[in-house]
Amino acid sequence: MITHYQLDDLPVFHRAVLTIGSFDGVHRGHQQLLARIRRMAEVRQGESIVITFDPHPRSVLRPDDDSLRLLSTTEEKAAFCAEQGIDHLVVVPFTLAFSQQSPTEYIEQFLVRYFAPDRIVIGYDHHFGKDRAGNVELLRYWAPHHGYEVVEIAAQEVNQITVSSTKIRNALFAGNVSRARSLMGRSYELTGRVVRGQQIGRTLGFPTANLQCVNPLKLVPAKGIYAVRTRIEGRVYGGMLYIGNRPTLEDGRGTTIELNVFDFSGDLYDTELTVEFVEHLRGDLPLKSLEALQQQLKRDEVGARRALAAKETAPAEAGDSDNPDTAIVILNYNGRGFLQTYLPTVVANLEPNCRVIVADNASTDDSVAYLRAEHPETEVIELAENLGFAAGYNEALQQVTAEVYVLLNSDVRVTPGWLGAVLPLFDDPLVAAAQPKVLAEHDPERFEYAGASGGYLDFLGYPFCRGRLFGHTERDEGQYDCAAEIFWATGAAFFVRASVFHALQGFEPEYFAHAEEIDLCWRMKRAGYKIMVEPAATVYHVGGGTLAYDSPRKAYLNFRNTLVTSFKNEQTSRLFWWVPVRLLLDGAAALLFLVQGKFGHIGSILRAHLHFYANLPLWVYRRARRNSEIELARVGPPRTDAGRVSDSIALHYYLLGHQRFSEVVIDQVEVEAGVAAAN
Ligand SMILES: Cc1cc2nc3c(=O)[nH]c(=O)nc-3n(C[C@H](O)[C@H](O)[C@H](O)COP(=O)(O)O)c2cc1C
Numbered sequence: 001m002i003t004h005y006q007l008d009d010l011p012v013f014h015r016a017v018l019t020i021g022s023f024d025g026v027h028r029g030h031q032q033l034l035a036r037i038r039r040m041a042e043v044r045q046g047e048s049i050v051i052t053f054d055p056h057p058r059s060v061l062r063p064d065d066d067s068l069r070l071l072s073t074t075e076e077k078a079a080f081c082a083e084q085g086i087d088h089l090v091v092v093p094f095t096l097a098f099s100q101q102s103p104t105e106y107i108e109q110f111l112v113r114y115f116a117p118d119r120i121v122i123g124y125d126h127h128f129g130k131d132r133a134g135n136v137e138l139l140r141y142w143a144p145h146h147g148y149e150v151v152e153i154a155a156q157e158v159n160q161i162t163v164s165s166t167k168i169r170n171a172l173f174a175g176n177v178s179r180a181r182s183l184m185g186r187s188y189e190l191t192g193r194v195v196r197g198q199q200i201g202r203t204l205g206f207p208t209a210n211l212q213c214v215n216p217l218k219l220v221p222a223k224g225i226y227a228v229r230t231r232i233e234g235r236v237y238g239g240m241l242y243i244g245n246r247p248t249l250e251d252g253r254g255t256t257i258e259l260n261v262f263d264f265s266g267d268l269y270d271t272e273l274t275v276e277f278v279e280h281l282r283g284d285l286p287l288k289s290l291e292a293l294q295q296q297l298k299r300d301e302v303g304a305r306r307a308l309a310a311k312e313t314a315p316a317e318a319g320d321s322d323n324p325d326t327a328i329v330i331l332n333y334n335g336r337g338f339l340q341t342y343l344p345t346v347v348a349n350l351e352p353n354c355r356v357i358v359a360d361n362a363s364t365d366d367s368v369a370y371l372r373a374e375h376p377e378t379e380v381i382e383l384a385e386n387l388g389f390a391a392g393y394n395e396a397l398q399q400v401t402a403e404v405y406v407l408l409n410s411d412v413r414v415t416p417g418w419l420g421a422v423l424p425l426f427d428d429p430l431v432a433a434a435q436p437k438v439l440a441e442h443d444p445e446r447f448e449y450a451g452a453s454g455g456y457l458d459f460l461g462y463p464f465c466r467g468r469l470f471g472h473t474e475r476d477e478g479q480y481d482c483a484a485e486i487f488w489a490t491g492a493a494f495f496v497r498a499s500v501f502h503a504l505q506g507f508e509p510e511y512f513a514h515a516e517e518i519d520l521c522w523r524m525k526r527a528g529y530k531i532m533v534e535p536a537a538t539v540y541h542v543g544g545g546t547l548a549y550d551s552p553r554k555a556y557l558n559f560r561n562t563l564v565t566s567f568k569n570e571q572t573s574r575l576f577w578w579v580p581v582r583l584l585l586d587g588a589a590a591l592l593f594l595v596q597g598k599f600g601h602i603g604s605i606l607r608a609h610l611h612f613y614a615n616l617p618l619w620v621y622r623r624a625r626r627n628s629e630i631e632l633a634r635v636g637p638p639r640t641d642a643g644r645v646s647d648s649i650a651l652h653y654y655l656l657g658h659q660r661f662s663e664v665v666i667d668q669v670e671v672e673a674g675v676a677a678a679n
């Protein structure tokens with residue numbers, strides 16, 4: 001490919017097939033369009049030409065607007081167009097005078113004079129010339145006169161390209177460099193010159209090359225720490241990159257970009273380095289001291305090396321869909337009937353980049369035979385024994401590579417668009433888990449017990465939902481249709497970021513079933529992650545499928561596991577008063593069961609407490625181990641306040657007679673889906 005920067009030096013083109021635009025980032029949408037232009041030129045034995053402008057027209061026409069941020073510099077654009085097999089890139093110097101040509105002058109004095117086009121491929125909404133008065137119609141009008149043909153790019157394709165560019169920018173502003181990569185078809189890059197800093201880095205054992213962006217208009221991703229690659233004298237090195245204003249040092253130098261290169265030593269001052277963003281590791285943090293910063297840097301190095309190694313062995317990047325690589329994993333135990341009814345709804349509502357896996361928990365019915373015969377499109381993982389929900393998923397997910405897992409109960413009917421509504425939440429790298437709205441399959445106007453429109457926690461550690469308090473479920477009248485940051489997402493349809501699931505060692509295996517998702521969400525929130533609900537997606541849950549809601553066994557697991565969950569996750573200072581209060585309240589629940597004649601349930605509470613105390617050493621050990629895992633996985637300050645109320649729902653429900661969520665949580669914090677920023 002030849003890049004031309006001067007109109008007067010252009011060669012004479014033969015049968016030019018040209019397109020005009022800013023092609024910022026030359027992402028997958030652009031790539032498809034460029035491939036078409038190349039093919040058209042080949043068929044006509046002509047030359048493919050991309051015309052673009054530098055500086056960007058917006059910075060000339062609106063010089064006061066400093067919001068313009070570019071995904072690619074002109075040099076990068078040239079490299080990317082060359083990769084697409086384009087013959088010529090013409091970079092037209094954009095000036096005020098150029099913008100003032102009349103539309104017909106633009107056609108005659110610019111397009112026809114310099115390119116003598118055979119074909120002009122142009123978006124349906126393309127405008128040119130003074131006051132943007134020229135359009136596709138005008139190009140068509142002059143076509144017979146000048147002997148070119150106009151090919152209009154349809155609205156749908158143009159819109160897709162625009163939406164893609166916006167998505168990439170938003171992904172980068174949120175630090176989600178993996179998403180940007182899958183939309184762009186290559187990693188995002190930034191080039192900077194190495195300047196001098198305060199020379200503190202070397203004293204910490206981590207010299208950091210301070211980069212000054214070569215092009216000030218280039219988009220700098222969100223503050224945070226990233227695993228990156230860079231090339232120095234022809235060799236590729238891994239490294240970790242910091243973007244932030246160093247809250248630890250409080251030196252008032254504004255935002256800096258600092259790179260520590262692994263396995264390298266040498267003077268980099270005044271050289272130009274290009275970094276390729278591989279993965280977002282965490283957000284910027286104020287640390288207590290330089291020693292704490294040094295410890296954090298050591299942990300970051302471990303994380304960055306792991307991320308770089310994983311990317312090297314990962315399978316090829318996902319196709320041309322926006323969705324993250326997603327695996328819907330259904331854990332099945334003797335649920336052939338449910339599979340037969342509900343799996344077809346999952347298969348029918350799949351979206352690009354999503355696949356279905358059934359993990360069979362050693363069923364004794366003919367589930368596996370049924371799957372093999374009727375659902376050959378579904379992968380099957382056969383577990384050797386029935387490990388329950390928690391350990392079963394831990395085991396199965398060891399065998400599944402994906403960016404997002406959707407853990408789906410076998411008794412859930414999904415609806416069209418459910419994946420497309422929830423998955424974009426994961427553009428925000430701080431979102432670790434999410435759920436759709438869950439309605440009752442057998443009473444579809446009501447919320448379903450497990451999850452409803454998002455899980456919350458009261459100050460004593462009792463869970464409840466938007467749409468369900470204790471046993472009472474509300475009718476869904478759209479009252480909880482806003483997306484929100486919640487405390488826990490239901491295990492019935494649990495969207496979870498795979499890397500965070502594994503970093504926190506998944507579910508607590510001893511739980512067997514019940515409340516394991518609350519515990520995992522709590523740990524994620526303590527590590528700085530967000531848990532979300534997106535009610536624009538709806539699923540219908542049978543519920544009580546494997547264990548009836550009212551069974552003493554369910555009550556036992558419920559009391560036992562919520563006890564353990566609070567014990568492991570509450571702050572140490574709260575534990576002292578919390579245990580006696582909890583005992584008292586569970587005692588009150590036992591009295592209630594006595595009145596209701598549910599004697600089995602009283603036994604459940606007793607057994608739950610006995611089990612808890614008998615295993616106390618295990619829980620003390622687990623608490624310590626989980627705490628250190630959380631510290632290693634930390635991406636920001638804990639987010640345990642969101643979705644937690646500071647009073648008791650038992651008080652609301654039993655003493656004040658409140659049955660609706662909106663009577664307990666008065667000010668719901670509305671969150672627009674997909675725009676929750678990372679930092
Ligand atoms: C991987 C990495 C992570 C960092 N994390 C933080 C951080 O969380 N908080 C902070 O204040 N500074 C952080 N820094 C910036 C350091 O404060 C800064 O690089 C160091 O003090 C060296 O500064 P110097 O280049 O001026 O010598 C980080 C730097 C790197 C390379």
Ligand SMILES: Nc1ncnc2c1ncn2[C@@H]1O[C@H](COP(=O)(O)OP(=O)(O)O)[C@@H](O)[C@H]1O
Nearest residue numbers: 197198199201202207208209261265266268269
């Ligand atoms: N592995 C490395 N990664 C980054 N910079 C390195 C490395 N080895 C040596 N250097 C040099 O050290 C400088 C950074 O050291 P540092 O003490 O942080 O000083 P400054 O505050 O000037 O950036 C870099 O600019 C580079 O010249």
